[in-house]
Amino acid sequence: MSVVTVDDLALRFGERTLFEGLGFELERGELLSVLGPNGTGKTSLIRVLLGLLQPSAGRVVVEGCPPRERCHRIGYVPQQRIFDRDVVLRGRDLVRFGLDGHRWGFARLDGEATAQVDAALAEVGASAYADAPVGRLSGGEQQRLRMAQALVADPVLILADEPLLSLDLAQQRAVVDLLDARRRRAGTPVVFVTHDINPVLHTVDRVLYLAPGSWAIGTPDEVLTSDTLSRLYDTDVDVLRVRDRVVVVGTPDDQHVHHVGEEHVH
Amino acid sequence: MFGQLLAQHFVHTALWAGAVVAIVSGAIGVFVVSRGMSFAVHAISELGFTGAAGALVVGIDPVLGILGGSLLVGLVLGLLSLRGRERDSAIGAVLAFGLGVGVLFLSLYQGYATEATNLLFGSIVGVSDGQLRDLVIVGGIVLVGLAVLYRPLFFSSVDPEIAAARGVPLRALSVAIFLLLGLTTAEAIQVVGVLLVLTLVITPAAAAQRLTARPGLALVLSVAIALGSTEGGILLSLEKSWPTSFFITTLSFAAYVAARIYDWSRGRQKRLSSSPPRRLWAVR
Numbered sequence: 001m002s003v004v005t006v007d008d009l010a011l012r013f014g015e016r017t018l019f020e021g022l023g024f025e026l027e028r029g030e031l032l033s034v035l036g037p038n039g040t041g042k043t044s045l046i047r048v049l050l051g052l053l054q055p056s057a058g059r060v061v062v063e064g065c066p067p068r069e070r071c072h073r074i075g076y077v078p079q080q081r082i083f084d085r086d087v088v089l090r091g092r093d094l095v096r097f098g099l100d101g102h103r104w105g106f107a108r109l110d111g112e113a114t115a116q117v118d119a120a121l122a123e124v125g126a127s128a129y130a131d132a133p134v135g136r137l138s139g140g141e142q143q144r145l146r147m148a149q150a151l152v153a154d155p156v157l158i159l160a161d162e163p164l165l166s167l168d169l170a171q172q173r174a175v176v177d178l179l180d181a182r183r184r185r186a187g188t189p190v191v192f193v194t195h196d197i198n199p200v201l202h203t204v205d206r207v208l209y210l211a212p213g214s215w216a217i218g219t220p221d222e223v224l225t226s227d228t229l230s231r232l233y234d235t236d237v238d239v240l241r242v243r244d245r246v247v248v249v250g251t252p253d254d255q256h257v258h259h260v261g262e263e264h265v266h
Numbered sequence: 267m268f269g270q271l272l273a274q275h276f277v278h279t280a281l282w283a284g285a286v287v288a289i290v291s292g293a294i295g296v297f298v299v300s301r302g303m304s305f306a307v308h309a310i311s312e313l314g315f316t317g318a319a320g321a322l323v324v325g326i327d328p329v330l331g332i333l334g335g336s337l338l339v340g341l342v343l344g345l346l347s348l349r350g351r352e353r354d355s356a357i358g359a360v361l362a363f364g365l366g367v368g369v370l371f372l373s374l375y376q377g378y379a380t381e382a383t384n385l386l387f388g389s390i391v392g393v394s395d396g397q398l399r400d401l402v403i404v405g406g407i408v409l410v411g412l413a414v415l416y417r418p419l420f421f422s423s424v425d426p427e428i429a430a431a432r433g434v435p436l437r438a439l440s441v442a443i444f445l446l447l448g449l450t451t452a453e454a455i456q457v458v459g460v461l462l463v464l465t466l467v468i469t470p471a472a473a474a475q476r477l478t479a480r481p482g483l484a485l486v487l488s489v490a491i492a493l494g495s496t497e498g499g500i501l502l503s504l505e506k507s508w509p510t511s512f513f514i515t516t517l518s519f520a521a522y523v524a525a526r527i528y529d530w531s532r533g534r535q536k537r538l539s540s541s542p543p544r545r546l547w548a549v550r
Contacts, residue, residue, distance in 0.1 A: 051433075076431045078427045078428060081427065083424070086475055087479075088300060088478070088484045089424050089479060090479050097428065100417070101417055101425075101432065103418070104415070104416075105416060106416050107417055134479070135479075
């Protein structure tokens with residue numbers, strides 16, 4: 001049985017339709033990359049999967065339960081937001097939030113919880129700075145802590161929204177490898193929103209391409225073709241393979257596609 | 267003279283009142299600082315003054331006016347749930363208008379000017395047994411509230427996006443912290459006065475933030491600094507008859523400066539002793 005079922009999903013803001021009739025299933029251990037230009041609803045889709053946004057039509061089920069009801073833990077790695085330098089927070093406190101930060105009262109000094117936090121820190125290779133002030137760590141280190149935070153509660157699904165933004169190539173590689181290792185070992189499916197497919201191209205199973213007003217889903221070889229993208233954009237788009245990289249040329253929003261750091265405001 | 271004063275009942279009452287207010291202010295300050303709400307604290311306290319001036323005009327207990335003013339403003343700011351610059355300017359607009367109304371109330375009030383001065387600069391030695399009892403009750407409410415809300419409040423303060431994704435009710439918490447802040451401010455006004463509330467709610471927490479990144483320890487240090495400044499200030503004002511508020515602000519500011527120097531020198535040592543800099547914190 002699939003972990004995630006998205007059925008006939010539509011999202012509209014006022015007059016504007018981001019997407020409609022969107023449907024796909026996500027199997028155990030699958031890595032789905034969500035691609036597309038800004039403003040097509042990539043982040044909104046993540047928010048629907050998190051249960052933070054009510055879709056205009058259709059339904060989403062995660063392990064037999066609508067995400068709004070929070071029956072299951074969903075690991076979430078957000079777009080990077082660097083912490084305030086002076087924030088009173090250590091790496092392990094940030095990770096601990098992922099375990100029980102939403103509960104009332106004080107966190108108890110609980111050996112089991114500490115062990116889980118330590119294990120998550122070790123899994124992402126962040127043990128060395130577990131007790132360091134979060135605000136004084138580098139962007140890559142903070143992003144590793146984010147990964148540990150998402151993994152610590154043993155989620156049934158991982159949602160990562162542009163987790164590679166403002167990371168250097170080695171750090172990008174580390175984040176992708178961590179997610180890849182997790183889904184292979186624990187079977188946790190991953191939804192990975194990105195504006196650039198190349199860092200995940202070697203490991204991605206399927207691609208969901210959200211274009212303005214239309215979408216396509218399939219393997220990278222099916223979706224990332226001149227034919228498919230030309231049909232999505234309703235204009236001539238060329239998809240080139242340069243060594244093992246994919247380069248898309250001729251989309252109407254070309255200038256935005258590779259613009260790193262753009263906010264996704266809807 | 268110091269010994270004689272120390273035996274007086276009103277001094278004991280003042281010390282207890284100061285302790286209650288310091289503990290509550292130091293505790294909530296940690297959240298206030300982590301949420302960047304310093305300006306909101308100032309606004310709430312100034313509008314507590316407006317409430318008190320209004321109470322004087324209509325002839326009811328000014329403490330009720332303080333409570334009403336602080337809670338009302340806290341509720342409004344909490345419901346607006348603004349962030350960043352928009353919050354800053356909204357608070358500024360509300361604050362200026364509220365103070366204008368306060369000026370009107372003061373001009374309408376025919377009583378003694380000392381009442382108004384006490385509101386602005388505090389009158390800890392004038393606390394009665396009945397007021398102390400009220401301080402303890404309100405302070406207890408705030409502390410219980412903070413204890414219940416501790417984790418989700420802290421989570422949503424430093425990491426709002428993930429907290430929302432985990433189902434933490436951000437807006438409800440924002441209203442709750444503003445209401446608790448309104449109560450705290452109403453308490454602190456009676457000890458250090460409207461203009462100096464920041465010295466108990468902000469300064470100790472800001473100092474604690476410089477000393478540690480451990481959330482629990484920061485809370486303890488903030489309370490300790492607020493408590494030390496308040497009790498020390500009251501005792502010093504017995505020895506030398508300058509205003510209590512002066513001594514309290516001086517002590518808490520001294521703690522803040524010391525914490526910054528400590529933080530700076532610690533950072534400097536690390537920079538000198540460790541290379542490469544990326545491993546700055548790994549060596550601890």
